[in-house]
Amino acid sequence: MLTFLVYIVLTIFLLGFLSRLFVYARSPAPLKIATTPAPVTRLGVAWRLLTELLFFNSLFKADKLAWAGGLAFHGAMAVVLFRHLRYFIDPIPAFFGPLQIIGIVAGIAMAAALGFLLLRRLVFERVRYISSQADYGVLFLLLAIAMSGLLMDFVLRPNIVAIKTNLMSMWSTVTGLPPLNSAGDVVFLLHLLLVAGLLVIFPFSKLMHAGGLFFSPTRNQVDNPREKKHVNPWAES
Amino acid sequence: MADYHVPPVEDDIKTPSLKIGTMAHLAPYPATAKHMDPMGFPGERVENWQEKGIEKLGELLKKYRSLQVYLDICVKCGACTDKCHYYLGTQDANNMPVQRAELMRSVYRRYFTPAGKLFPKLVNATDFDEETLNKWFTYFHQCSQCRRCSVFCPFGIDTAEITMAAREIMNAIGVGHKYSVEIIGKVHQLGNNLGIPKPALKGTLEFLEEEILDSTGHDVRLPLDQEGADVLLVAPSADFFSEPHIQSLMGYAKVFHQAGISFTISSYASEAANFGMFIGSYDQQKKIAKRVVDQARALKVKRLVVGECGHAWRVAYAFWNTLNGPLDFLDPRYPAPQHICEFTHDLLKRGALTLDKEANDPYRVTFHDSCNVARATRMGPNPGGQFEIPRELIRAVCNHYVDMDEETVREKTFCCGGGGGLLTDELMDLRIRGAQPRVTALKRVMESDKVNFMALICAICKAQFTKVLPMYGIPMEMVGGVHQLVSNAIQLGANKGVV
Numbered sequence: 231m232l233t234f235l236v237y238i239v240l241t242i243f244l245l246g247f248l249s250r251l252f253v254y255a256r257s258p259a260p261l262k263i264a265t266t267p268a269p270v271t272r273l274g275v276a277w278r279l280l281t282e283l284l285f286f287n288s289l290f291k292a293d294k295l296a297w298a299g300g301l302a303f304h305g306a307m308a309v310v311l312f313r314h315l316r317y318f319i320d321p322i323p324a325f326f327g328p329l330q331i332i333g334i335v336a337g338i339a340m341a342a343a344l345g346f347l348l349l350r351r352l353v354f355e356r357v358r359y360i361s362s363q364a365d366y367g368v369l370f371l372l373l374a375i376a377m378s379g380l381l382m383d384f385v386l387r388p389n390i391v392a393i394k395t396n397l398m399s400m401w402s403t404v405t406g407l408p409p410l411n412s413a414g415d416v417v418f419l420l421h422l423l424l425v426a427g428l429l430v431i432f433p434f435s436k437l438m439h440a441g442g443l444f445f446s447p448t449r450n451q452v453d454n455p456r457e458k459k460h461v462n463p464w465a466e467s
Numbered sequence: 468m469a470d471y472h473v474p475p476v477e478d479d480i481k482t483p484s485l486k487i488g489t490m491a492h493l494a495p496y497p498a499t500a501k502h503m504d505p506m507g508f509p510g511e512r513v514e515n516w517q518e519k520g521i522e523k524l525g526e527l528l529k530k531y532r533s534l535q536v537y538l539d540i541c542v543k544c545g546a547c548t549d550k551c552h553y554y555l556g557t558q559d560a561n562n563m564p565v566q567r568a569e570l571m572r573s574v575y576r577r578y579f580t581p582a583g584k585l586f587p588k589l590v591n592a593t594d595f596d597e598e599t600l601n602k603w604f605t606y607f608h609q610c611s612q613c614r615r616c617s618v619f620c621p622f623g624i625d626t627a628e629i630t631m632a633a634r635e636i637m638n639a640i641g642v643g644h645k646y647s648v649e650i651i652g653k654v655h656q657l658g659n660n661l662g663i664p665k666p667a668l669k670g671t672l673e674f675l676e677e678e679i680l681d682s683t684g685h686d687v688r689l690p691l692d693q694e695g696a697d698v699l700l701v702a703p704s705a706d707f708f709s710e711p712h713i714q715s716l717m718g719y720a721k722v723f724h725q726a727g728i729s730f731t732i733s734s735y736a737s738e739a740a741n742f743g744m745f746i747g748s749y750d751q752q753k754k755i756a757k758r759v760v761d762q763a764r765a766l767k768v769k770r771l772v773v774g775e776c777g778h779a780w781r782v783a784y785a786f787w788n789t790l791n792g793p794l795d796f797l798d799p800r801y802p803a804p805q806h807i808c809e810f811t812h813d814l815l816k817r818g819a820l821t822l823d824k825e826a827n828d829p830y831r832v833t834f835h836d837s838c839n840v841a842r843a844t845r846m847g848p849n850p851g852g853q854f855e856i857p858r859e860l861i862r863a864v865c866n867h868y869v870d871m872d873e874e875t876v877r878e879k880t881f882c883c884g885g886g887g888g889l890l891t892d893e894l895m896d897l898r899i900r901g902a903q904p905r906v907t908a909l910k911r912v913m914e915s916d917k918v919n920f921m922a923l924i925c926a927i928c929k930a931q932f933t934k935v936l937p938m939y940g941i942p943m944e945m946v947g948g949v950h951q952l953v954s955n956a957i958q959l960g961a962n963k964g965v966v
Contacts, residue, residue: 250539253535254532254535254536257528257530257531257535258530258531259532259533260530260749260789261749261785261786261789262785262786262789263785265614265618265842265843266841266844266850267845267850267851267853267854267878268845268850269850270848270850282621288546288620288623289544289546289619291618291619292546292547293544293546293619296545300544351545354545355484355485356482356485356545356563357543357545357548359485359566360563360569361543362543362589362591363589363590363591364590364591367589431582434580434581435582436539436540436541436543438539438540439542439622442622443622443623445536446533446536446537446623446624447533447536447623448623448624448625453850455784455786455789456784456788456802456803459788459792460789462749462789464530465749465789
């Protein structure tokens, strides 16, 4: 039952995400509209996108609080996600040992950053005004995922070995519910369902900004319209 | 109409608290069938406008990656909310870039996304109804397409792209803006935005030749339709008739004269401006730009040089090659097209010009980066040349130069308040308020550095500032072109041009 759900969720997420990216990739960019000053080479553009991805350059120029909160959240989440690989790999590589503590700190940082972003949304008049129920919904969902994760680290520990065994078998069999022998196991189930929810809404929501960034013409175009004729695919003649 | 509100100017640009609908009353004059018909747009609002409008949105989503991606990926981080000059000057919530885009996003969600179809309330999806269309017509004509928001957006979301799409959709259902559509009609009829017929243009150019002869003793020519000239100069038509624009036109002519490079103006393509961009019409942009390229071929020129006009330079620099290129019939040794500042700067570097900086000693100068030049184009080979080349020119022709607050220049420059097809009298209240951030920064250097001249390279900025600065108690003589300063300083006959 749960296995089935996980497969469905992963399918929706992957197909949905990829099909959105496909729509972005397929839609034409008729004109050169890079926001200048822009790089004049492809390598320069790659660097522009990479630094936007890693450091949120534009956001840094715009709003220091949003930048700090956003970067802390995304950075922490990246570490947390990486640490989660240990639940899908067997045997676990040695370096996951020392990573454990870093991952837990990152988990706390992630929850704190989300709390800060939520607070920012509520406190600042202009940001509060532009926020819809969906904007809060995504924040609450992420916060619930982070908190349930931390809860398992600190208070209600599930039987992680059993869960992992079960998880690993899920890839090959269509049987099995996770063991529900303790409160921790229940928290794990909740954690899993919340993540499933996030993955399902991902392709249909603003979460598509992950991936979408790379298709933004103002950021991904080379500034060379005079040097090289940019062809509009739908132009007549 | 006469109910203008001049916002207070403080020491620094402050972000005001938001209010709902302070500018909801200010819609532009609608276009009538007289203006719309020649463009191929419906003369009045079509009967099934909702259906047609949504159909057009669907079509544009398939034609413009920018629109598709930008309607999808905004995370509502709020980084743009204090970046628009119209928000800063009006406090109207719908003038925050994210809210302006939301006017279209909410419709997009309703008709094109599963979430908006299933849970419209949850995701703020709205029908394309009368109220929404009214808001579109009002607020998509309160965006000057200056792209300042796109600099600060973590994903580079460019509200100009959304505004252009909105205007194109509205034109497609017969809801046009009179000012822009009427002007495009004039270009097709007479070759320029102002509707100047050839005899009047010829008369003006002859008058200017006499004027320069009288004041300098030099026979500087402003030739019209001269086949075989080296350069076709395409200037905004305001340069032929408006103050202070005309001073820059005389400046260009003196530079050509001094360099010994022959040039001509074309009566058929007597306009650099291209309002096709403002209404988001690819076809109109192409048609208008084609006049220039056709003339360059017909007159057998070797180079194309564009005068001081912001959005014209964007269309020329970024779009001409795509719209009507390749421009491979021109001399490959020079950029095609070339900005008049690049042209003059190049001559300066090659020692072809003798300049008397002291001629501009009465002036303490600052430079206003025009939005389209700053954020949508380049000059010279290096990124940022669009900032440095005009400044180097100014420093070469005057002794006193100072920049305004760094948060208000270069890529972070503030719009004059009149760009994007909004330079029309019925929007005067918006134009005055939208100028407030720029005026704030200007006033500061006027006080701290005794600045008394703001140089710039955009015909719309010049027209807007000469009209609006006096409302803030600043004399209109404060504003002029970079080539007006060049014109003052250039020593005719001092040095004989280039080889």
